[in-house]
Amino acid sequence: MDKERAKQVQAAVCEAAKKLASSNLVVGTWGNISARLDDDYMVVTPSGMKYETLRPEDMVVVNMHDLTYEGSLKPTVETPMHARILLERPEIGAVVHTHSTYALVMAAAHKPIPPICDDQVQILGGEVRVARYTLPGTGDMAEAVTEALKGRMGALIANHGAVACGRNLDEALVAATVLEKAAQVYIGTQAVGGGVELSPEDIAFMYDFFMNKYGQR
Numbered sequence: 001m002d003k004e005r006a007k008q009v010q011a012a013v014c015e016a017a018k019k020l021a022s023s024n025l026v027v028g029t030w031g032n033i034s035a036r037l038d039d040d041y042m043v044v045t046p047s048g049m050k051y052e053t054l055r056p057e058d059m060v061v062v063n064m065h066d067l068t069y070e071g072s073l074k075p076t077v078e079t080p081m082h083a084r085i086l087l088e089r090p091e092i093g094a095v096v097h098t099h100s101t102y103a104l105v106m107a108a109a110h111k112p113i114p115p116i117c118d119d120q121v122q123i124l125g126g127e128v129r130v131a132r133y134t135l136p137g138t139g140d141m142a143e144a145v146t147e148a149l150k151g152r153m154g155a156l157i158a159n160h161g162a163v164a165c166g167r168n169l170d171e172a173l174v175a176a177t178v179l180e181k182a183a184q185v186y187i188g189t190q191a192v193g194g195g196v197e198l199s200p201e202d203i204a205f206m207y208d209f210f211m212n213k214y215g216q217r
């Protein structure tokens with residue numbers, strides 16, 4: 001492991017955790033973040049700490065294969081899920097997990113978020129599926145969430161919350177915000193007769209555009 005790169009990623013995860021804490025996506029310490037370090041290691045937020053007082057060195061370097069870690073702080077209890085996603089999806093560089101309110105309304109109802117918003121399909125890849133119910137922090141949850149994430153950058157977790165991914169931390173934070181907003185919009189459309197789904201062709205076009213052509217090159 002490159003120690004210098006580890007320090008950089010720890011600083012980036014710490015900064016992202018503070019941004020997440022000041023968003024409306026988490027209450028208290030109920031959210032966690034990971035970022036890929038290399039093929040074997042990731043950096044994750046520590047378990048149960050106040051985000052306001054986090055320091056870069058508090059971010060835990062974890063071996064994704066056996067979940068061992070260095071240092072005195074324990075990684076988030078949801079470490080198995082972060083590791084499994086990063087191992088199975090090489091294009092994903094960062095994962096944000098929250099229990100944000102509208103996402104949790106959908107997750108508690110075991111209802112997917114249909115593809116009804118342009119930004120939702122651009123950034124998350126389409127319908128946001130619900131991972132089957134599993135106990136938090138288990139390998140079973142890691143497996144269920146990875147399954148629900150197939151071909152997507154976001155998923156709901158039954159009775160629990162949501163997970164959002166990106167190629168980097170900034171994208172993962174945006175994905176978490178877009179997922180929460182899509183859930184809120186979908187719930188809102190129920191009052192006016194329901195949302196209208198985008199076509200698979202338009203979804204594929206917009207997702208490809210975001211992943212391959214969007215932004216300054």
Ligand SMILES: [Zn+2]
Pocket residue numbers: 078097098099136160161
């Ligand atoms: Zn959770």
